[in-house]
Amino acid sequence: MSKSFDFRRARPWEVALTVFALSAPLLAPFAAPGTDSFVSRAVAQEMQKIDTSRLVAIGGAVTEIVYALGEEGRLVARDSTSTFPEAANALPDVGYMRALSPEGVIAMNPTAILSIEGAGPPDALAVLKSAGIPFETVPEGYDRAAILRKIAVVGDVLGVPEKAKALEDQVAADLDAAIADAAKRPEAERKRVLFILSFQNGKIMAAGGHTAADGIIGLAGAINATEGAFEGYKPLSDEAIVKAKPDVIMVMSRPGSDAGDEELLAHPAISVTPAAANKAVLRMNSLHLLGFGPRTASAIRDLNGELYGKGHVSQ
Structure with missing residues (x-):
């Protein structure tokens, strides 16, 4: 006879998996075969959420976006390229984005790490990921589309897509005006x-x-x-x-x-x-x-x- 499941001694991921398994039969009537129902999407999104209450930001653009979204209260540390806005300099510095010390990052006790693509070295990233800290990567890029994509990704990770969309619209309009003006040059x-x-x-x-x-x-x-x-x-x-x-x-x-x-x-x-x-x-x-x-x-x-x-x- 199998042992009964003890919620008090279970790890968080075990509890989540058990709750999902028990609730699946109750959710099934809401999902027609072959469709992606509102309920199933909501459950999937809920399970994919990460705790960003103690966030380490790696990459100047990432940190700027967090501040521009008004979500800087989540930040507990940043890398040495994150020097704007001025307030970011008051945060603990975990080192240069391409020469991170995993011990320094872990010492900040983060619930998540949000990093621009290209951070490293690879060995340091491997240590951070193996430590069980959620590690989210923001795609790098050097054009208008890439900038807007960075904002959208940061907004999604922080769970503030509406704020991100508003910032995207504002930044896009400003970019379009600046690019159009520069393009007038023969x-x-x-x-x-x-x-x-x-x-x-x-x-x-x-x-x-x-x-x-x-x-x-x-x-x-x-x-x-x-x-x-x-x-x-x-x-x-x-x-x-x-x-x-x-x-x-x-x-x-x-x-x-x-x-x-x-x-x-x-x-x-x-x-x-x-x-x-x-x-x-x-x-x-x-x-x-x-x-x-x-x-x-x-x-x-x-x-x-x-x-x-x-x-x-x-x-």
Whole structure:
């Protein structure tokens, strides 16, 4: 004879499974064969919900969206790329999103982790997932659709789809206006921008296609100087730099950690480009420019203004 089921000693998932099994016969009359009834959908959604009352956010865009939705009260920690809004800096920092320490995250006693796609390293993610902490991933992307998808995913995980839809509509309208304005720039007037991720010992790591830098440059009405040459971030040879013919060199503003403008422009290959002739070096805030979150429309306008001036584009 089997032992009776003791709810007091059962684990949460065992209780949920038992309750579902006992209630299934009662729910069956509401679901016609071959249909997805309201009741069955509601049960499925209820079972898939996770506790987000103590949330660790990984990725600047993810954290921005949580704040933009007005759900920041759930946050107990964030990663080092999550520096906007200013209030986020008061949260405990669990480290850089691509070099997470699982012990530091677990120490926050989170009920869930909400992370942008691409966080790591893989070993750290494996430890976090094996710890039994729900780990939800927000798809990365570098265009209008990707930004709206991030908002929708965060809203679904937090259980506030209505708020997310309202934010989506607001962000979409702002993006459409900024993109349309930048697109007025005639092709012949568009500047070629070389985005340099790092400059060390004379070696230049630059942005190719399918990168955040490539995405924002295009949206702002300019041309990635390495267009079509490669994807991702790769070292550039001197020949490749000369061939790219950049009008502008763009780098991220990281005080004290990068080469100065003079050192950049004195590089043998850069020195013979139009960018060097015009001393055109542009430094921008990385999270604002490359985050592809709710503020991207502002980033598009800022970059367009820096490249072409604050006046109206040619008609």
